Amino acid sequence: xxxxxxxxxxxxxxxxxxxxxxxxxxxxxxxxxxxxxxxxxxxxxxxxxxxxxxxxxxxxxxxxxxxxxxxxxxxxxxxxxxxxxxxxxxxxxxxxxxxxxxxxxxxxxxxxxxxxxxxxxxxxxxxxxxxxxxxxxxxxxxxxxxxxxxxxxxxxxxxxxxxxxxxxxxxxxxxxxxxxxx
Numbered sequence: 001x002x003x004x005x006x007x008x009x010x011x012x013x014x015x016x017x018x019x020x021x022x023x024x025x026x027x028x029x030x031x032x033x034x035x036x037x038x039x040x041x042x043x044x045x046x047x048x049x050x051x052x053x054x055x056x057x058x059x060x061x062x063x064x065x066x067x068x069x070x071x072x073x074x075x076x077x078x079x080x081x082x083x084x085x086x087x088x089x090x091x092x093x094x095x096x097x098x099x100x101x102x103x104x105x106x107x108x109x110x111x112x113x114x115x116x117x118x119x120x121x122x123x124x125x126x127x128x129x130x131x132x133x134x135x136x137x138x139x140x141x142x143x144x145x146x147x148x149x150x151x152x153x154x155x156x157x158x159x160x161x162x163x164x165x166x167x168x169x170x171x172x173x174x175x176x177x178x179x180x181x182x
Contacts, residue, residue, distance in 0.1 A: 100125070106138060
């Protein structure tokens, strides 16, 4: 029988800076996003980025330079509005980023929350620089105490194919960006 812990750790993983929130949940909770209504704006921002990509493709096809320039300016205005909303949310909820190690099977992060191995949690992972949002449910599989915090190792529960695809696409994007920086 394969060692699931080692298999989980051997999967494709990256380190990324993200806002991370944990909330204990019961067995009835299926959708982690429902546990973080205050962070739903980030999901909308994530969808807006997808629309930006479509607008950019359309903008390149427009021959009229004035219309093309107008679309690009509107796109910048929308981007600035989204960024302002993001800053407001970060300040309002006192959100802080941290480096997490994340892969297809789970993630590792530090927290001062009191949790135990086997606990089920809803997880909010937000990487605002890429407007990436991820709200899985997870189970705590290992705890490693550090000075004032605890290193928490989680395994994701029941990701849909769409969630898994979105996560993997984002991880590849992060890896590509990190490779360019080195």
